Every structure is written in C-alpha cells, then in structure tokens.
Amino acid sequence: MSLTDITTRIARATKAHGRANASVRLIAVSKEQPHDRVLPVLHAGHRLFGENRVQEAADKWPDWRAEFGPLDVHLLGPLQSNKARAAMELFQAIHSLDRPKLARSLARLAQELGHCPDLFVQVNTGAEPQKAGILPDDADSFIADCRALDLPVLGLMCIPPVNDDPAPHFDALAQMAARNGLDALSMGMSDDFEVAIAHGATHVRVGSAIFGARR
Numbered sequence: 094m095s096l097t098d099i100t101t102r103i104a105r106a107t108k109a110h111g112r113a114n115a116s117v118r119l120i121a122v123s124k125e126q127p128h129d130r131v132l133p134v135l136h137a138g139h140r141l142f143g144e145n146r147v148q149e150a151a152d153k154w155p156d157w158r159a160e161f162g163p164l165d166v167h168l169l170g171p172l173q174s175n176k177a178r179a180a181m182e183l184f185q186a187i188h189s190l191d192r193p194k195l196a197r198s199l200a201r202l203a204q205e206l207g208h209c210p211d212l213f214v215q216v217n218t219g220a221e222p223q224k225a226g227i228l229p230d231d232a233d234s235f236i237a238d239c240r241a242l243d244l245p246v247l248g249l250m251c252i253p254p255v256n257d258d259p260a261p262h263f264d265a266l267a268q269m270a271a272r273n274g275l276d277a278l279s280m281g282m283s284d285d286f287e288v289a290i291a292h293g294a295t296h297v298r299v300g301s302a303i304f305g306a307r308r
C-alpha cells in the first residue's frame with residue numbers, strides 16, 4: 094500500500110456511498126514510524142498527520158514545519174492534563190477529549206493562550222474497561238458540559254473493539270453526533286476506513302496501510 098493507493102480507495106468509497114467529493118480527510122498516522130517512511134509522504138504533498146504522544150510529536154514536527162511549511166498534526170492518543178499546554182501549542186486538533194478534568198484544563202488554557210485546537214470527544218463505544226473514552230451513556234451530558242466551557246467541539250472519535258464488527262460502533266457514533274448537532278466523525282483505521290466512510294466518517298486515521306507495520 095502507499096499514500097496514493099489509500100487516497101484512491103478513499104475517493105472510491107466516498108463516491109460509492111454518495112458522499113460529497115473531499116468530504117473525508119485522511120490523517121496519515123505517523124506515530125512510531127521511522128523518518129525515512131514519513132519524508133516521502135511529506136514530499137508527495139500530504140499535509141495532515143496523526144500522532145499518539147505529545148513528546149514524540151514535539152521531537153519531530155517543529156523541524157518538519159520549518160522545512161515544509163504549515164502542517165496539520167492531530168493528537169490521537171490519550172492526553173494527560175499536565176501535557177495539555179504542550180499539546181495545545183503543537184496540535185491543530187485533539188481527538189482524545191475524554192474526561193471532565195481534561196475539559197477543564199483545556200478550557201483554562203484556551204482562555205490563557207487565546208486559542209484552542211479543534212476538539213473531538215472520544216467515545217468508548219464498546220465500553221471496554223481498559224480503553225480511554227467517555228462511556229456512551231455519559232456522552233451527551235459530557236458534550237453539553239464541554240460546550241458550556243466554550244470548548245470548540247467539532248465532533249466525535251471512536252476506536253471500536255479489535256474483534257468486533259466495527260460497523261455498529263461507527264453507526265452508534267454517527268447517531269450520537271447527529272443528535273448532538275456535531276458534524277465531524279473521526280473513525281476508521283487501516284483495516285476499516287472504507288466501512289467508516291460508509292457510515293459517515295469525515296476524518297479517517299490510517300497508519301500502517303500507508304507507512305507499513307510499526308516496529
């Protein structure tokens with residue numbers, strides 16, 4: 094697989110499901126990938142990437158921004174409150190807003206810094222004990238609380254349980270977004286991004302299918 098294979102498949106799935114052209118953004122998930130795999134994707138002109146950890150992103154993206162110009166980098170992994178300031182300075186979006194304490198930290202920092210990345214509320218659609226994300230039953234009230242804090246919540250994000258059919262999880266997330274008036278849906282990874290597009294994904298997060306297996 095390669096970047097162009099994936100963009101072709103995204104375009105095909107977008108069309109097949111009657112979605113508007115360019116309604117799905119590809120986040121190339123570069124976490125844990127060696128630089129010599131990421132550079133060709135930058136040289137090919139791709140400008141939207143995903144990372145899981147603040148420190149790892151801080152180690153590479155400032156240099157690449159200096160070299161390539163403006164780049165959108167989204168945080169996909171869990172965020173500790175004590176790293177929230179660094180995250181707000183590095184990322185254009187955070188997909189892992191998953192608890193009240195983090196919402197309060199982000200709101201306080203947004204006041205102080207005068208800006209805030211786009212936010213996605215992560216929902217633990219499978220209610221897995223080990224997984225991050227707000228539980229589905231708590232999502233509506235959490236979204237309302239985030240809005241009351243003036244946080245720019247753009248949409249919802251989920252990571253379905255590995256052994257489940259992802260379709261019902263994507264469908265549940267889409268319904269939750271619709272009833273809360275949210276437009277963006279961050280869902281779908283290397284193995285299931287076409288299913289996610291069928292269910293309304295606006296942001297697919299594809300790593301290994303573009304860059305190869307992580308070491």
Ligand SMILES: *Cc1c(COP(=O)(O)O)cnc(C)c1O
Pocket residue numbers: 122124145169170252282283284298299300301302
């Ligand atoms: C690693 C990761 C991805 C990309 O996974 P692939 O299977 O390599 O496409 C997407 N989303 C999140 C939250 C991740 O942690």
